[in-house]
Amino acid sequence: MAEPPAVDAASVAREADRLRALIDERSPHADAVRVVAVTKGFGPDAVAAAVGAGLTELGENYADELVAKAGAAAGAPTGIRWHFLGAVQRNKVARLAPWVSCWQGLARPEEGRAIAARRPGATVLVQVDVAGLPGRGGCAPTAVPALVEALRGEALEVAGLMAVAPPGPPEAARPGFREVVGLADRLDLPVRSLGMSDDLAVALEEGSTMVRVGRRLFGDRPPRP
Numbered sequence: 001m002a003e004p005p006a007v008d009a010a011s012v013a014r015e016a017d018r019l020r021a022l023i024d025e026r027s028p029h030a031d032a033v034r035v036v037a038v039t040k041g042f043g044p045d046a047v048a049a050a051v052g053a054g055l056t057e058l059g060e061n062y063a064d065e066l067v068a069k070a071g072a073a074a075g076a077p078t079g080i081r082w083h084f085l086g087a088v089q090r091n092k093v094a095r096l097a098p099w100v101s102c103w104q105g106l107a108r109p110e111e112g113r114a115i116a117a118r119r120p121g122a123t124v125l126v127q128v129d130v131a132g133l134p135g136r137g138g139c140a141p142t143a144v145p146a147l148v149e150a151l152r153g154e155a156l157e158v159a160g161l162m163a164v165a166p167p168g169p170p171e172a173a174r175p176g177f178r179e180v181v182g183l184a185d186r187l188d189l190p191v192r193s194l195g196m197s198d199d200l201a202v203a204l205e206e207g208s209t210m211v212r213v214g215r216r217l218f219g220d221r222p223p224r225p
Contacts, residue, residue, distance in 0.1 A: 003043070004046075005220075005222060006043075007045045007046045007218055009052055009053075011219075012053050012217050013053040015217045016050075016053035016054065016055055016217065017053075019200075019217070023035075023204060026205050027205070028205075028207070029207075033210065034057055035210075035211055035213060036057045036059040036193075036210060036212045037050040037055040037058050037218075038061075038213060038214030038217075039058055039065075039069065040059070040061045040062065040221060041065075041214075041222055042218050047073055047080070050217070053217075056081060058081070058082055060082065060083075060084060061085045061086040063086070063089070066082055066084060066100070067099060081101040082099050082101055083101065083102045083103075083104055084096055084104065086105065087107075088106060093114045093115055093117075097119040100119070103115055103122060103124045103125070104125045104193055105125065106124050107127050107137055107147075108147075115156065116154040116156055123159050124158055125161060125193055126144055126158065126160075127139065128161050128162070129141075130164075130165070130166065131165070131167075132166075144183055144187070159189065159190065159191040160184055160190055160192055160193060160209070160210075161184045161187075161189055162191075162210075163177065163180045165194075165196070165198075165203075170199040170201065170202045173202050173203065177194045177199075177202060177208070190209065193209075194208035194210070194211070195208045196211070196212050197215045200213070
């Protein structure tokens with residue numbers, strides 16, 4: 001497997017400052033917005049660079065990468081909170097449970113039961129499918145209230161909703177983001193995990209309280225083998 005590209009800590013710090021400025025400019029409640037730095041595809045130097053830039057909420061899509069990076073960083077007094085952003089596979093929950101602070105992307109009650117069995121009271125987000133495309137994760141907006149209720153029944157902390165925008169220009173994400181924020185309002189859920197590197201401004205304008213940013217901070221990631 002090819003070595004991951006090196007990460008320039010000074011560049012990450014500059015981009016983190018630009019990101020904070022964008023949040024201040026575009027978000028109506030900038031103080032509430034949290035940044036999840038997505039280190040997927042990069043090595044431990046990305047973790048160190050993010051923490052050095054004041055970003056201690058880190059996201060990974062793959063179980064192996066999260067466990068390896070979390071284990072390597074465990075001895076340092078960094079206060080890192082790991083977010084698992086990928087689809088929840090029940091056979092990998094046991095490995096992830098000691099490390100994950102927030103599970104983003106729940107789409108079925110069975111996933112919640114698997115997490116609750118290993119990490120009672122865990123913080124989770126429900127993924128809303130705003131694209132309606134085959135192969136995309138999440139549940140239909142109409143199914144969200146029932147899923148939230150089912151996950152609460154497993155004694156999980158359902159903190160909010162997340163969504164991935166459909167392909168296309170950033171403006172195409174606006175209706176879906178607006179729908180998710182409306183759902184979160186109706187269900188009294190404070191976290192709205194919306195927006196990635198390409199559609200941050202739209203997500204912030206529509207009320208995102210959590211953005212998931214990788215390429216904008218670290219550069220292009222290598223293709224996954």
